[in-house]
Amino acid sequence: MKKYLHYLLLIVLAVIILAPFLYALVVSFESAEETLAFPPVLLPAHLATDSYSKALATAPLLSFIVNSFVVSLLVTAGQIITCSLAAYAFAFLKFPCKKILFILFLSTMMIPAESIIIPNYFTVRSLDWLNSYQGLSIPFMASAFGTFLLRQYFQTLPKEIYEAARMDGCGRLRFFLTMVLPLSKPALATLAVYAFLTTYNQYMWPLLITSSDNMRTVQIGLAMLQWDQGISWNTTMAGIVIVSLPTILLLILGQKQLVKGLTAGSTKG
Amino acid sequence: MSTIEFKQISKVYADHTAVAPFDLTIADGEFLVLVGPSGCGKTTTLRMLSGLEMPSSGQIFIDGKEITHVEPKDRDIAMVFQNYALYPHMTVYENMAYALKLRKVDKKTIQTTVNKTAAMLDLQKLLDRYPRQLSGGQQQRVALGRAIVRKPKVFLMDEPLSNLDAKLRVQTRTELIQLHNRLNATIVYVTHDQIEAMTMGTRIVLMKDGIIQQIGTPMELYRKPTNRFVAGFIGMPPMQFLSGSIKKEADFIIFQGENCRLKLRGECQSSGDVYLGIRPENLKLSSKNQSSIIKGTVTVIENIGSEVIVHLTVGHEQLVAKIPAATEPPLQGDSVTVLPDEAPIHIFDKATEKTIARLYIAP
Ligand SMILES: Nc1ncnc2c1ncn2[C@@H]1O[C@H](COP(=O)(O)OP(=O)(O)O)[C@@H](O)[C@H]1O
Ligand SMILES: [Mg+2]
Numbered sequence: 001m002k003k004y005l006h007y008l009l010l011i012v013l014a015v016i017i018l019a020p021f022l023y024a025l026v027v028s029f030e031s032a033e034e035t036l037a038f039p040p041v042l043l044p045a046h047l048a049t050d051s052y053s054k055a056l057a058t059a060p061l062l063s064f065i066v067n068s069f070v071v072s073l074l075v076t077a078g079q080i081i082t083c084s085l086a087a088y089a090f091a092f093l094k095f096p097c098k099k100i101l102f103i104l105f106l107s108t109m110m111i112p113a114e115s116i117i118i119p120n121y122f123t124v125r126s127l128d129w130l131n132s133y134q135g136l137s138i139p140f141m142a143s144a145f146g147t148f149l150l151r152q153y154f155q156t157l158p159k160e161i162y163e164a165a166r167m168d169g170c171g172r173l174r175f176f177l178t179m180v181l182p183l184s185k186p187a188l189a190t191l192a193v194y195a196f197l198t199t200y201n202q203y204m205w206p207l208l209i210t211s212s213d214n215m216r217t218v219q220i221g222l223a224m225l226q227w228d229q230g231i232s233w234n235t236t237m238a239g240i241v242i243v244s245l246p247t248i249l250l251l252i253l254g255q256k257q258l259v260k261g262l263t264a265g266s267t268k269g
Numbered sequence: 270m271s272t273i274e275f276k277q278i279s280k281v282y283a284d285h286t287a288v289a290p291f292d293l294t295i296a297d298g299e300f301l302v303l304v305g306p307s308g309c310g311k312t313t314t315l316r317m318l319s320g321l322e323m324p325s326s327g328q329i330f331i332d333g334k335e336i337t338h339v340e341p342k343d344r345d346i347a348m349v350f351q352n353y354a355l356y357p358h359m360t361v362y363e364n365m366a367y368a369l370k371l372r373k374v375d376k377k378t379i380q381t382t383v384n385k386t387a388a389m390l391d392l393q394k395l396l397d398r399y400p401r402q403l404s405g406g407q408q409q410r411v412a413l414g415r416a417i418v419r420k421p422k423v424f425l426m427d428e429p430l431s432n433l434d435a436k437l438r439v440q441t442r443t444e445l446i447q448l449h450n451r452l453n454a455t456i457v458y459v460t461h462d463q464i465e466a467m468t469m470g471t472r473i474v475l476m477k478d479g480i481i482q483q484i485g486t487p488m489e490l491y492r493k494p495t496n497r498f499v500a501g502f503i504g505m506p507p508m509q510f511l512s513g514s515i516k517k518e519a520d521f522i523i524f525q526g527e528n529c530r531l532k533l534r535g536e537c538q539s540s541g542d543v544y545l546g547i548r549p550e551n552l553k554l555s556s557k558n559q560s561s562i563i564k565g566t567v568t569v570i571e572n573i574g575s576e577v578i579v580h581l582t583v584g585h586e587q588l589v590a591k592i593p594a595a596t597e598p599p600l601q602g603d604s605v606t607v608l609p610d611e612a613p614i615h616i617f618d619k620a621t622e623k624t625i626a627r628l629y630i631a632p
Contacts, residue, residue, distance in 0.1 A: 158352060158354060160350045160351075160352055160354035161354050161356060161357075163319075163321050163341075163348075163350070163354065164348065164350060164354040164356075164415075165356070165367075166321070166341050166342060167319065167320075167321075167341045167342060167346065167347065167348050168342070168367055168368035168371060168415075168419075169342035169368055169371040169372060170342075170367075170371060174371075179356065179358075182358050183357060183358055
């Protein structure tokens with residue numbers, strides 16, 4: 001009985017979470033009349049795909065997706081590299097003022113992104129990075145959150161492994177590459193997915209520093225669909241579905257690794 | 270050949286001294302055991318030798334060469350950790366081959382060395398397994414194997430048996446002794462277990478609160494403890510103490526305590542308040558001697574088959590006697606008299622707790 005209640009609750013939650021996306025999916029296949037009808041049509045009479053072609057015609061969504069992918073991959077790679085290196089130092093090395101530096105590091109998480117967006121803009125402009133991949137990606141290649149996440153994970157690795165490796169003749173860099181990274185796959189995967197999705201969903205920053213269509217990213221493309229006068233509601237929804245598909249695929253592919261990451265250590269090795 | 274020399278080595282953390290300055294020379298091929306209660310500084314001493322911890326003062330030499338500030342990997346030392354510290358993502362073979370691989374030893378040599386060591390430790394069938402697929406005893410052997418393949422000058426072991434169950438611990442103890450004989454290596458071994466120290470060590474260093482209490486062979490520590498702490502630490506059950514006073518009477522020395530009077534012979538210059546120490550195995554149930562007597566009441570009888578351990582109250586003090594099982598044991602509540610046999614009786618100064626004399630029961 002308890003089990004049924006459990007599942008009932010899960011189903012209700014799943015429906016609530018999925019409803020907006022399912023609605024977008026349904027609307028994207030409706031004709032314009034069906035979308036405006038009241039009461040709303042829950043299943044379209046036949047699959048109309050012209051909203052998809054209209055969406056693709058209004059905004060160069062595919063090239064936006066490519067841009068977003070390039071930027072997100074760059075940021076993800078950058079964060080994995082810088083965060084794991086910084087976390088390694090905070091977790092394994094001994095150096096003066098380590099605690100204070102780490103707290104300082106963490107405290108940057110409390111600075112609202114909006115308050116530094118203008119200074120960052122001026123920096124990027126003075127470097128002549130407007131409308132470029134480096135302008136879109138480099139400012140996000142380090143992350144206090146990512147460093148914190150990895151440091152916490154690194155600290156769960158037994159200190160004796162580090163010492164044993166040191167006695168075996170393993171240097172710091174080699175220990176990092178051949179021991180810490182392979183042993184931290186779940187945490188690295190979590191950070192990768194998190195970094196990718198946050199960058200993919202960025203809106204303000206790309207809007208601010210890109211002005212040409214060939215550098216814009218997907219979220220801006222969506223906004224273009226939303227505000228364009230001649231565009232109907234179902235075209236916007238078609239755009240949303242196109243833009244979400246890559247991330248949904250990524251989530252499905254990475255799910256196993258992610259779940260592993262979140263439950264790591266819960267079973268005895 | 271590898272001798273180790275500590276010169277005035279100490280370790281101070283913040284404001285407390287983990288290890289007080291000490292001198293110690295370890296000869297080639299010795300099985301030296303650092304023993305003492307938890308927190309006495311054994312691990313710290315071992316880690317200073319390994320190079321994982323820097324001493325606050327002093328120098329360390331291996332084979333006459335100073336290595337106080339040399340990197341751990343350049344000391345030619347291998348360590349077996351209490352939790353084994355095997356590399357979780359490497360197979361048993363890779364774990365054992367790792368140090369050799371880093372030294373750029375050629376593949377063929379690595380293979381023969383690892384296989385030979387695996388055979389010695391009965392690990393051949395496990396070479397492809399990961400550490401998590403091994404039992405505690407097997408992991409322990411892999412940790413040993415990882416140290417052995419390196420053919421180091423010195424083996425360091427920090428409580429390597431403490432994660433094993435009692436039976437396996439006894440078995441591995443014997444194996445370690447055989448291994449030491451076979452490898453002819455210098456081993457520095459840390460334990461809090463005096464039985465491990467007594468059975469395995471060629472020499473024992475007994476520590477307490479960061480201070481070395483005594484250095485000597487197991488039998489030296491057993492027979493001639495330098496103070497009350499050493500006397501009470503070595504032996505199972507440990508040495509028993511009665512407080513009282515001694516005074517000279519003609520050619521003899523009389524110990525007088527509560528419900529206890531012993532006529533002793535031997536050399537003793539001092540008199541006054543002392544602790545008298547007797548090992549349980551040197552006490553026997555008897556009332557034959559007219560001039561000496563210890564009167565007690567039996568509180569607990571523990572029969573372990575080969576012998577019987579009798580717990581007594583003597584006045585306000587506790588006393589334990591270990592008697593052969595062949596003797597008819599007394600019953601709980603019985604009043605009994607016990608006497609020391611011909612083994613030495615230790616006299617400790619009451620204030621300093623240092624040994625001041627070893628005396629014998631007078632006929
Ligand atoms: N990194 C450290 N910082 C401060 N105190 C320490 C540190 N390591 C050990 N100690 C202290 O030094 C003393 C000796 O520790 P240790 O050598 O580990 O003892 P043992 O191995 O004999 O149990 C203990 O009191 C312990 O609390
Ligand atoms: Mg210890």
